[in-house]
Amino acid sequence: MTKFTKIEVSSRAKAGKGAARATRRAGLVPGVIYGAGQEPVLIALDPRIVYRELHKSGWRSRIYDISVEKGASVHALLREVQLHPVSDAPIHVDYQRLAAGHKxxxxxxxxxxxxxxxxxxxxxxxxxxxxxxxxxxxxxxxxxxxxxxxxxxxxxxxxxxxxxxxxxxxxxxxxxxxxxxxxxxxxxxxxxxxxxxxxxxxxxx
The missing domain is CATH 2.170.120.20 (Ribosomal protein L25, C-terminal domain)
Structure with missing residues:
Protein backbone atom coordinates (compact mmCIF):
# COMPACT_ATOMS: atom_id res chain seq x y z
CA MET A 1 0.00 0.00 0.00
CA THR A 2 1.29 3.45 -0.93
CA LYS A 3 2.22 5.55 2.09
CA PHE A 4 1.29 9.21 2.21
CA THR A 5 2.70 11.99 4.35
CA LYS A 6 -0.08 14.41 5.19
CA ILE A 7 0.67 18.12 5.31
CA GLU A 8 -1.56 21.19 5.49
CA VAL A 9 -0.92 24.37 3.52
CA SER A 10 -2.74 27.60 2.80
CA SER A 11 -3.47 29.08 -0.60
CA ARG A 12 -1.95 32.29 -1.98
CA ALA A 13 -3.94 34.63 -4.17
CA LYS A 14 -1.09 36.39 -5.95
CA ALA A 15 2.04 35.34 -7.81
CA GLY A 16 5.22 37.35 -8.27
CA LYS A 17 8.23 38.39 -6.23
CA GLY A 18 6.33 40.98 -4.19
CA ALA A 19 3.70 38.47 -3.11
CA ALA A 20 6.38 35.89 -2.29
CA ARG A 21 8.25 38.41 -0.12
CA ALA A 22 5.02 39.24 1.69
CA THR A 23 4.49 35.54 2.36
CA ARG A 24 7.99 35.24 3.84
CA ARG A 25 7.44 38.32 6.02
CA ALA A 26 4.40 36.54 7.40
CA GLY A 27 6.69 33.69 8.48
CA LEU A 28 5.63 31.25 5.76
CA VAL A 29 7.33 29.68 2.75
CA PRO A 30 5.77 30.38 -0.67
CA GLY A 31 5.34 27.45 -3.03
CA VAL A 32 3.45 26.03 -5.98
CA ILE A 33 1.74 22.77 -6.89
CA TYR A 34 1.94 22.08 -10.63
CA GLY A 35 1.48 19.30 -13.17
CA ALA A 36 -1.00 16.64 -14.28
CA GLY A 37 -2.49 18.99 -16.89
CA GLN A 38 -4.04 21.26 -14.28
CA GLU A 39 -3.57 24.91 -13.38
CA PRO A 40 -0.80 25.59 -10.85
CA VAL A 41 -1.93 26.24 -7.29
CA LEU A 42 -0.05 28.87 -5.27
CA ILE A 43 0.49 27.82 -1.67
CA ALA A 44 2.18 28.91 1.56
CA LEU A 45 3.34 26.57 4.30
CA ASP A 46 5.03 26.53 7.67
CA PRO A 47 8.84 26.39 7.25
CA ARG A 48 8.99 23.80 10.02
CA ILE A 49 7.22 21.36 7.68
CA VAL A 50 9.90 21.90 5.04
CA TYR A 51 12.75 21.47 7.56
CA ARG A 52 11.15 18.32 8.96
CA GLU A 53 10.80 16.66 5.56
CA LEU A 54 14.27 17.60 4.32
CA HIS A 55 15.82 16.01 7.40
CA LYS A 56 14.08 12.71 6.71
CA SER A 57 15.76 10.23 4.38
CA GLY A 58 14.07 9.46 1.07
CA TRP A 59 12.14 12.71 0.74
CA ARG A 60 12.61 12.76 -3.05
CA SER A 61 10.31 9.76 -3.49
CA ARG A 62 7.90 10.47 -0.63
CA ILE A 63 4.30 11.08 -1.69
CA TYR A 64 2.60 13.98 0.06
CA ASP A 65 -1.11 14.23 0.68
CA ILE A 66 -1.45 18.01 0.63
CA SER A 67 -4.55 19.58 2.08
CA VAL A 68 -5.05 23.10 0.71
CA GLU A 69 -7.37 24.69 3.26
CA LYS A 70 -10.93 23.50 2.56
CA GLY A 71 -10.21 22.18 -0.92
CA ALA A 72 -9.69 18.57 -1.97
CA SER A 73 -6.33 17.05 -1.04
CA VAL A 74 -3.63 16.67 -3.67
CA HIS A 75 -1.06 13.88 -4.02
CA ALA A 76 2.32 15.30 -5.00
CA LEU A 77 6.09 14.91 -4.90
CA LEU A 78 8.39 17.52 -3.41
CA ARG A 79 10.48 18.40 -6.47
CA GLU A 80 12.58 21.41 -5.50
CA VAL A 81 13.41 23.45 -2.42
CA GLN A 82 15.16 26.79 -2.87
CA LEU A 83 17.29 27.78 0.12
CA HIS A 84 18.60 31.18 1.16
CA PRO A 85 22.31 31.36 0.18
CA VAL A 86 23.37 32.58 3.63
CA SER A 87 20.90 31.24 6.18
CA ASP A 88 19.85 28.04 4.33
CA ALA A 89 16.26 28.89 5.21
CA PRO A 90 13.72 27.58 2.68
CA ILE A 91 12.49 30.42 0.46
CA HIS A 92 10.38 28.51 -2.09
CA VAL A 93 9.11 24.96 -2.66
CA ASP A 94 7.80 23.20 -5.77
CA TYR A 95 5.45 20.21 -5.62
CA GLN A 96 4.54 18.12 -8.66
CA ARG A 97 0.95 16.94 -8.73
CA LEU A 98 0.52 13.22 -9.42
CA ALA A 99 -2.08 11.55 -11.60
CA ALA A 100 -2.66 7.82 -11.93
CA GLY A 101 -1.35 6.46 -15.22
CA HIS A 102 1.03 9.38 -15.77
CA LYS A 103 4.49 7.98 -15.04
Whole structure:
Protein backbone atom coordinates (compact mmCIF):
# COMPACT_ATOMS: atom_id res chain seq x y z
CA MET A 1 0.00 0.00 0.00
CA THR A 2 1.29 3.45 -0.93
CA LYS A 3 2.22 5.55 2.09
CA PHE A 4 1.29 9.21 2.21
CA THR A 5 2.70 11.99 4.35
CA LYS A 6 -0.08 14.41 5.19
CA ILE A 7 0.67 18.12 5.31
CA GLU A 8 -1.56 21.19 5.49
CA VAL A 9 -0.92 24.37 3.52
CA SER A 10 -2.74 27.60 2.80
CA SER A 11 -3.47 29.08 -0.60
CA ARG A 12 -1.95 32.29 -1.98
CA ALA A 13 -3.94 34.63 -4.17
CA LYS A 14 -1.09 36.39 -5.95
CA ALA A 15 2.04 35.34 -7.81
CA GLY A 16 5.22 37.35 -8.27
CA LYS A 17 8.23 38.39 -6.23
CA GLY A 18 6.33 40.98 -4.19
CA ALA A 19 3.70 38.47 -3.11
CA ALA A 20 6.38 35.89 -2.29
CA ARG A 21 8.25 38.41 -0.12
CA ALA A 22 5.02 39.24 1.69
CA THR A 23 4.49 35.54 2.36
CA ARG A 24 7.99 35.24 3.84
CA ARG A 25 7.44 38.32 6.02
CA ALA A 26 4.40 36.54 7.40
CA GLY A 27 6.69 33.69 8.48
CA LEU A 28 5.63 31.25 5.76
CA VAL A 29 7.33 29.68 2.75
CA PRO A 30 5.77 30.38 -0.67
CA GLY A 31 5.34 27.45 -3.03
CA VAL A 32 3.45 26.03 -5.98
CA ILE A 33 1.74 22.77 -6.89
CA TYR A 34 1.94 22.08 -10.63
CA GLY A 35 1.48 19.30 -13.17
CA ALA A 36 -1.00 16.64 -14.28
CA GLY A 37 -2.49 18.99 -16.89
CA GLN A 38 -4.04 21.26 -14.28
CA GLU A 39 -3.57 24.91 -13.38
CA PRO A 40 -0.80 25.59 -10.85
CA VAL A 41 -1.93 26.24 -7.29
CA LEU A 42 -0.05 28.87 -5.27
CA ILE A 43 0.49 27.82 -1.67
CA ALA A 44 2.18 28.91 1.56
CA LEU A 45 3.34 26.57 4.30
CA ASP A 46 5.03 26.53 7.67
CA PRO A 47 8.84 26.39 7.25
CA ARG A 48 8.99 23.80 10.02
CA ILE A 49 7.22 21.36 7.68
CA VAL A 50 9.90 21.90 5.04
CA TYR A 51 12.75 21.47 7.56
CA ARG A 52 11.15 18.32 8.96
CA GLU A 53 10.80 16.66 5.56
CA LEU A 54 14.27 17.60 4.32
CA HIS A 55 15.82 16.01 7.40
CA LYS A 56 14.08 12.71 6.71
CA SER A 57 15.76 10.23 4.38
CA GLY A 58 14.07 9.46 1.07
CA TRP A 59 12.14 12.71 0.74
CA ARG A 60 12.61 12.76 -3.05
CA SER A 61 10.31 9.76 -3.49
CA ARG A 62 7.90 10.47 -0.63
CA ILE A 63 4.30 11.08 -1.69
CA TYR A 64 2.60 13.98 0.06
CA ASP A 65 -1.11 14.23 0.68
CA ILE A 66 -1.45 18.01 0.63
CA SER A 67 -4.55 19.58 2.08
CA VAL A 68 -5.05 23.10 0.71
CA GLU A 69 -7.37 24.69 3.26
CA LYS A 70 -10.93 23.50 2.56
CA GLY A 71 -10.21 22.18 -0.92
CA ALA A 72 -9.69 18.57 -1.97
CA SER A 73 -6.33 17.05 -1.04
CA VAL A 74 -3.63 16.67 -3.67
CA HIS A 75 -1.06 13.88 -4.02
CA ALA A 76 2.32 15.30 -5.00
CA LEU A 77 6.09 14.91 -4.90
CA LEU A 78 8.39 17.52 -3.41
CA ARG A 79 10.48 18.40 -6.47
CA GLU A 80 12.58 21.41 -5.50
CA VAL A 81 13.41 23.45 -2.42
CA GLN A 82 15.16 26.79 -2.87
CA LEU A 83 17.29 27.78 0.12
CA HIS A 84 18.60 31.18 1.16
CA PRO A 85 22.31 31.36 0.18
CA VAL A 86 23.37 32.58 3.63
CA SER A 87 20.90 31.24 6.18
CA ASP A 88 19.85 28.04 4.33
CA ALA A 89 16.26 28.89 5.21
CA PRO A 90 13.72 27.58 2.68
CA ILE A 91 12.49 30.42 0.46
CA HIS A 92 10.38 28.51 -2.09
CA VAL A 93 9.11 24.96 -2.66
CA ASP A 94 7.80 23.20 -5.77
CA TYR A 95 5.45 20.21 -5.62
CA GLN A 96 4.54 18.12 -8.66
CA ARG A 97 0.95 16.94 -8.73
CA LEU A 98 0.52 13.22 -9.42
CA ALA A 99 -2.08 11.55 -11.60
CA ALA A 100 -2.66 7.82 -11.93
CA GLY A 101 -1.35 6.46 -15.22
CA HIS A 102 1.03 9.38 -15.77
CA LYS A 103 4.49 7.98 -15.04
CA UNK A 104 7.06 10.17 -13.32
CA UNK A 105 10.81 10.25 -12.80
CA UNK A 106 11.69 9.66 -9.16
CA UNK A 107 14.99 9.42 -7.30
CA UNK A 108 14.63 6.51 -4.86
CA UNK A 109 16.91 6.02 -1.87
CA UNK A 110 18.80 2.74 -1.35
CA UNK A 111 19.01 1.39 2.19
CA UNK A 112 21.86 -0.96 2.96
CA UNK A 113 21.84 -3.85 5.42
CA UNK A 114 24.24 -6.60 6.46
CA UNK A 115 27.56 -4.79 5.98
CA UNK A 116 28.74 -5.81 9.45
CA UNK A 117 28.54 -9.52 8.57
CA UNK A 118 29.94 -9.30 5.04
CA UNK A 119 32.76 -11.90 4.69
CA UNK A 120 34.84 -9.42 2.71
CA UNK A 121 34.52 -6.70 5.31
CA UNK A 122 35.32 -9.17 8.10
CA UNK A 123 38.53 -10.06 6.25
CA UNK A 124 39.60 -6.42 6.11
CA UNK A 125 38.04 -5.43 2.81
CA UNK A 126 36.47 -2.08 2.06
CA UNK A 127 32.80 -1.71 1.21
CA UNK A 128 32.37 0.68 -1.73
CA UNK A 129 28.91 2.21 -2.04
CA UNK A 130 28.64 3.20 -5.70
CA UNK A 131 25.09 4.52 -5.57
CA UNK A 132 22.95 5.80 -2.72
CA UNK A 133 19.94 6.49 -4.97
CA UNK A 134 18.55 5.31 -8.31
CA UNK A 135 16.53 7.34 -10.83
CA UNK A 136 13.51 5.37 -12.02
CA UNK A 137 10.34 5.81 -14.05
CA UNK A 138 7.22 4.63 -12.26
CA UNK A 139 3.47 5.04 -12.04
CA UNK A 140 2.52 7.18 -9.01
CA UNK A 141 0.57 4.26 -7.57
CA UNK A 142 3.77 2.20 -7.30
CA UNK A 143 6.39 4.71 -6.12
CA UNK A 144 8.59 2.81 -3.62
CA UNK A 145 9.66 4.47 -0.39
CA UNK A 146 13.12 2.93 -0.79
CA UNK A 147 15.08 -0.01 -2.22
CA UNK A 148 16.99 -2.47 -0.03
CA UNK A 149 20.49 -3.79 -0.76
CA UNK A 150 21.68 -6.88 1.13
CA UNK A 151 25.46 -6.71 1.68
CA UNK A 152 25.72 -9.66 4.04
CA UNK A 153 27.14 -12.18 1.53
CA UNK A 154 29.69 -10.01 -0.26
CA UNK A 155 33.30 -11.20 -0.32
CA UNK A 156 36.25 -9.64 -2.16
CA UNK A 157 35.29 -8.40 -5.65
CA UNK A 158 31.62 -9.31 -5.15
CA UNK A 159 28.91 -6.87 -6.26
CA UNK A 160 25.36 -5.95 -5.48
CA UNK A 161 23.67 -4.95 -8.74
CA UNK A 162 20.34 -3.47 -9.71
CA UNK A 163 18.79 -6.92 -10.14
CA UNK A 164 19.77 -7.78 -6.55
CA UNK A 165 17.84 -4.91 -4.97
CA UNK A 166 14.58 -5.57 -3.17
CA UNK A 167 11.53 -3.44 -3.88
CA UNK A 168 12.15 -2.78 -7.58
CA UNK A 169 8.92 -4.32 -8.84
CA UNK A 170 6.94 -2.12 -11.25
CA UNK A 171 9.75 0.41 -11.75
CA UNK A 172 12.17 0.98 -14.65
CA UNK A 173 15.64 2.42 -14.08
CA UNK A 174 16.50 5.46 -16.17
CA UNK A 175 20.08 4.30 -16.72
CA UNK A 176 20.47 2.32 -19.96
CA UNK A 177 22.66 -0.37 -18.37
CA UNK A 178 19.91 -2.23 -16.57
CA UNK A 179 22.20 -4.21 -14.28
CA UNK A 180 24.55 -1.54 -12.97
CA UNK A 181 26.60 -1.91 -9.79
CA UNK A 182 25.23 -0.59 -6.50
CA UNK A 183 28.00 -1.68 -4.12
CA UNK A 184 31.08 -3.92 -4.03
CA UNK A 185 33.84 -5.07 -1.71
CA UNK A 186 37.48 -4.30 -2.51
CA UNK A 187 40.27 -6.34 -0.88
CA UNK A 188 42.53 -4.50 1.55
CA UNK A 189 45.22 -2.45 -0.14
CA UNK A 190 48.81 -3.69 0.23
CA UNK A 191 51.62 -1.33 1.03
CA UNK A 192 54.19 -2.67 -1.45
CA UNK A 193 57.15 -0.93 0.25
CA UNK A 194 56.23 -2.33 3.64
CA UNK A 195 55.72 -5.78 2.15
CA UNK A 196 59.15 -5.66 0.42
CA UNK A 197 60.85 -4.51 3.62
CA UNK A 198 59.21 -7.31 5.57
CA UNK A 199 60.30 -9.87 2.96
CA UNK A 200 63.86 -8.54 3.04
CA UNK A 201 63.97 -8.67 6.83
CA UNK A 202 62.73 -12.27 6.75
CA UNK A 203 65.43 -13.21 4.20
CA UNK A 204 68.18 -11.59 6.25
CA UNK A 205 66.99 -13.34 9.37
Missing amino acids: VHVEVEIRFEGEEVSPGVKRGGVMNIVRHTVDVVVDPANIPEFFTADLSKLDFHDNVRWEDLKGTENVTPVQHDNNFVIANVAPPSIDEDAEAAEAEATTEG
